[in-house]
Amino acid sequence: MYVAPINTEALLQQAENEELYLKLIEQLNKDFNLANEGIDLPISTAPNELKIQLQEKIYRLIQYKFAEYLNLLYIIDVPEEQIKQLDGSDISELSAQVAFLVLKREWMKVWFRNRY
Numbered sequence: 001m002y003v004a005p006i007n008t009e010a011l012l013q014q015a016e017n018e019e020l021y022l023k024l025i026e027q028l029n030k031d032f033n034l035a036n037e038g039i040d041l042p043i044s045t046a047p048n049e050l051k052i053q054l055q056e057k058i059y060r061l062i063q064y065k066f067a068e069y070l071n072l073l074y075i076i077d078v079p080e081e082q083i084k085q086l087d088g089s090d091i092s093e094l095s096a097q098v099a100f101l102v103l104k105r106e107w108m109k110v111w112f113r114n115r116y
Helices: 008-017 021-034 047-064 066-076 080-084 091-115
Strands: none
Touching (some): 008 091, 021 066, 047 066, 047 091
């Protein structure tokens, strides 16, 4: 049964524990490239570094390329209701929350593909 992780650290730990961390990086790279916003994460990227790079990329998209940001969320299939529930008053905090939603959706894809 799929249980959604409660935060980024728990998600990355679960991905490592299930030996799917590299698949998660591959999925992120694939979907960012589909959105023409390559993030180019090497498979050697440490979990903490992954979190930072993802948050920075999303921060820049929100700040400077909002249409591309929305396209990315659409391609990754992040639920619109979850995005609407976030507080957008602090872009730094918003980018961290969106990064978690992106990771959660990508992890779900990787987990299900591995499981079924």
